[in-house]
Amino acid sequence: MNPQPELLSEKEVGLGWHPKRVVLILLIFSIVMMFAAFTSGYIVRRDEGNWREFDLPVSLLINSVLIALSSASMQWAYASARKDEIGRLKTGLGITLALGLAFLVGQYMSFGDLVAGNTYFGGADANPSGSFVYVLMGVHAFHLITGLVFVAVVLRRALNYQVHSRAMLSIGNATLYWHFLGGLWLYLYLFLLLNH
């Protein structure tokens, strides 16, 4: 018996995506549901009154710019990989990592700004409005760390010349995830801007 390895060409076409792409998209949906729960909870809670208004620190705007730039550099890295420009690919991934880290540090510093503006996570002076901001930022930051790990893995592969125009799956997935995380933050920022 010499069984054939399972070839995707033996399969029904389905959506035409690689299984790992499908896994990623499903995970993105589950993250979306989590934030949908948080933000709709925020609205429901706000409409019930006893809701303390708060100021959003300006530093969040800087962080938003940082993460938008990191998305751009990720896209640049992806485009470079398509064109087999491995040097630019590595630079792009490196810049993305650096900007992602800078965003995380920036978010951490924004926590300080929030506290300075008397918006607390917990304790006797806290109101759910402020606590929600910390939860939204914190849970997003957690997912961003997973995104950084993912980008770092792709960078390591790129350093081993394992990412190029005929091996686009990992960087394709990383780019999708990174754009999602960036988009998610911009949504959260806009949401807080409109609803604080």
Next chain:
Amino acid sequence: MSDMTPKPNLSPSVEAQGGIGSAPVPATEHDDHLLHDDHHHEHHDQHWLWKYVFSQDHKVIAKQFLITGMIWAILGGTLSSLFRLQLGWPEGSMEWLTPFLGKWIQAGKLNPEFYLALVTMHGTIMVFFVLTAGLSGTFSNFLIPLQVGARDMASGFMNMLSYWFFFLSSIVMFSSLFIETGPAAAGWTIYPPLSALPQAIPGSGAGMTMWLVSMALFIVSQLLGGVNYVTTVINLRTRGMSMSKLPLTIWAFFLTAILGILSFPVLFSAALLLIFDRSFGTSFFLSDIYIAGQALSNQGGSPVLFQHLFWFLGHPEVYIVIMPAMGMVSEVLATNARKPIFGYRAMIGSLIGISLLSFVVWAHHMFVTGMNPFLGSVFMFLTLIIAVPSGVKVFNWLATLWRGNIRFTAAMLFAIGFVSLFISGGLTGIILGNATLDIQMHNTYFVVAHFHLVMGSSAFFGLFAGVYHWFPKMFGRMMDEKLGYIHFWLTFVGVYLVFMPMHYVGIAGFPRRYYAWTGFDAFSQFADLNKFISIAAIIAFLGQFIFIFNFFYSIFRGRRATQNPWNSTTLEWTTPIEPGHGNWPGEIPAVYRWPYDYSKPGSEVDFIPQNVPYSQTHSSNLPYEQDMAE
């Protein structure tokens, strides 16, 4: 146990690669002819640890889920027997339980706090650990690759992680039974503020913390599993297996997994906020609370917010529990009635309808929270619409049985029992879906009776039908049919004897979760009925040990199974009797027809498997099928 057949050598020539994993990757990354395969651990002499414990074979993982689920079911049933003892004989002495329960028996009486913990843990265990992980974890894992024609799940590794997260979650939940302050006791719905204030009752302390940790792990397990199931169905169907040729089991598992992916994260959000409230001083769900005259500092929270978040998961969850059972029952009914399932496409449509509606009805659990009556009537309207797809399914099942050539196997009995229980329990759902009636019935035994019939017992019947039907594929042996009949009749009669009287006492206003009702004149008249329910419940529970015995005895001593013992059409019966890792030793069969060609006019045999091409069945082909054959 199984796996004595020679293993196909599956060592991949090309390593599958992807973004999320971290294996070093060769350069042939992109799609097309890339094999998808995580079987590189598969060597000829595998250590038993990798073969049976940390296995990545979906069939072994399915058995792990099943056996863990069975252990949980025994425990959950034992807990219910304990509180039925209390409800049936409120004045009786429980001194004899002291060796088992220790300090929870005080002066011959069950500790009231522990009674609450029993109810809570019974609900949690049954809903999540048995009927979610034990049911869909077992059969989604077992049947999806076998029935769609795949060698394994999309990611064997994630699948293994899914089980071990469930295992960890189980360990945490199980340990919480033994801590000093007792397990969580705020009900399986863990409403704050009772669950949010560690000082509220003993069960809100460490037990609640462990409950939350355990559920967080459980949600991770469900997501890893669900993502895998959906990906496998989308990507790994064999040639010819279009979505409209999938067995209804697969449709049910597929939609169940989607529900899980979309609803469990919401429970995770709620649990996270609750953890912050409990341990980090936030006030998401807490406001204006006085404990022993002391005002708490928490301001601005809303306990109703928790209910919204909880039931946004909680309602889809009941369909996560029931839909796999529906799928398996459809399959078992068609196979054993020797008839095509009636209304195949309507069955898929109704599953999709139920899945969509399940997301927009959650607030019918909250009619008494003081919600806007207009909002209540919207949710009532949406809730009652669910009767439509449910009715479609029931009538299709009945029409499948109609003039069928019925073989009353144990699996078939349980499948018919499922239909019966689903009707009985579903009808009271129409009553409870009405806001006006629900406000009267809320938190009475009528609700308990309703959901135990329609989702608890029904899902158990689906589980039993599945185990009796697919046991030969799991272990290569048959379960004993006679013991199966005894098990069925004890369970079927037992379930009705337990839950029918509960409707009656519920309508009279008998409340849920009351430790003692003897102080209320209005309820004392139900003493005999309560005793009756308790006796029936304990007998029905003891009857389950017939199943447990049958199960384990048959694994080792059962009659050997044949290749296709039920003369079924689906792909899993084309594998060897005890398939190894990879399922088919040679090529995966291609699929040419739908899965319900039973008793097709003109055919020599009364079933035509899915992998038989039309060119071999000229006598039974319809005109358009004949065209495809040529």
